[in-house]
Amino acid sequence: MMGEVILEAKEICKYFGGLKAVEKVDMQVEKGDIFGIIGPNGAGKTTFFNICSGIYQPTSGDILFNGESIINQRPEHIAKKGMARTFQNIKLFKNMSVLENIKIGFHNRTKTTMFDAIIRNKKYRVDEEVIVREGIAILEKVGLSEYRDTLAGNMAYGLQRRVEIARALALDPQIILLDEPAAGMNPMETHALMTFIQNINKEGYTIVVIEHDMKFIMSMANKVLVLNFGQKIAEGTPEQVKQDEEVIVAYFGKGLDLGGGH
């Protein structure tokens, strides 16, 4: 599956003072991929994500989205171009209902101005109707229909993750970045999430996912990037990565050399 490259990182570096959080990381995500990024705690995965989505500016390097550099652009503009993301520590609009959360996702796809809203003209009515109809369709797709009027903050943890993904889908993005979507989930929920991510991938969304859990990534991703201490130590298919010396060292440590010495 040699698709065209949709998201590309070129020698991305991010330093916080003396700390090299991300050092010369390259990445090429192709259309239709489920691209996994793994690495131990503090490997710089989330920092790298934040650079891709415009929350941080890299110290050096370039990010190309559909061939266009998105460095120095604000997150809201990158979102508009078709990149959606979720957060490691779920960032829902807790005091809004689930449907209202989804509605915010439609922000860019509607054009109602304050004036339209005040006089309630056709534009406003059409926009609102589309938002509600498509919002409900998304909720059905992710299996959250029954929660549509529940306050997002009152939902179970696993469901909140799903609301966050649904909200990202409302953007109708080309690519979705998921930051540790399985964190804090039990095995059952994790499994359901895996199927869910594979399903939305089949619908044509390219997905980049950060995960701790090797099993989760290895069984789902078709390409994996491994980070350790801010540096890329391996990239390739799950099979290749599994056999990589450095990855094994990073995850399991060096084996005891029983041959001699200490």
Add this chain to the structure above:
Amino acid sequence: MRTDEMRNDIPKTSFWRRQMSGVRDFGKGIFDKIKAIYEKRKLQINLIIILLLLVFPYLARSNYIMGIACRMLMYSVLAGSLNVINGYSGQFNIGHAGFFLIGAYTEAIFATQFGISFWPLLAVSGAFAAIVGFLISLPTLRLRGIYLAIVTLGFSEILRVIALNWSSVTGGAMGIKSIPSPTFFGMTISNSSNYYYIFLFIAILFLAVTGRVLKSRVGRAWISIREDEAAARSLGVETRFYKSINFMYGAFWAGVAGAAFAPYYRFIASDMFTLDEGFNILSMVIIGGQGTLVGPLVGSIIVNLITEVFRFAARYRMVVYATLIIVMMWWRPQGLVGAYDSVFAIKKSQRKPVRMASAKEAGEE
């Protein structure tokens, strides 16, 4: 370490906390029921309320009472517009008196110097205040919480000092006298019973328009900024633009209220727009309930009633306000009509109270 933390928690969940939870949840049932009934027969109830308000001057038959009613209506617009800023987009403005001042002075200057009639000046004053609101929003886009609050506070004082010293335009310490009363089809509107209708018109217009804006894409963008700015941006909400618009919207209505206020008192001076005035408006929002449409209205009614009741002890009025605000922040931070589970309420499950939307940003990542 662990035991220390646990020990710290004990007093928080003790007697007072349990006492408070009762007060906090007061209204959980009542307000929900009222809301449900209202939603069912929205049109009829609104019509009845408006009808009652329209005949009110004939029932009251007293200029004194109508004067209080005028003030309540005017402050409900002021508090309501502040609430759009503080309660909906989660910014923290305590210098609302500044926008009020701009509106009042614009009307007074244009009416006395150029003889322009009252009605177009309502919109002009609002627009002037909105422009000032835009200017103040520019440097504050990067600020939030208490830092933003201090900027707005300083800005309000700056405007007052300008009004006090720019004698050639604002009349300086003497203020502006004999501002012409508005006319309506040849009829001069001067006493409170007549002027009541102007304030009523503005208040109803404000509520209707604001209700519509809040239920639209724009209002949702504001609320999303209050709830989580980073998430809002990740969904493509241009937070800078919407924060600016939010400030302008709040300022616009404060300006309109100011424009209605100037010819009502017929005299304005800079000392009517001190910080006390700003806090007065803020107290109405907090007492009534931030982030609700009717909250500031209720707050305005309550605070103005207190003002009247304690008129004999004018000096201690501020003490009463202060006590009331402290009690409200403690017992019902969401305000009288605020939902028990609103963003401003202390949740039972939370150990640390979230007092203000802006306060929660502090502990991010």
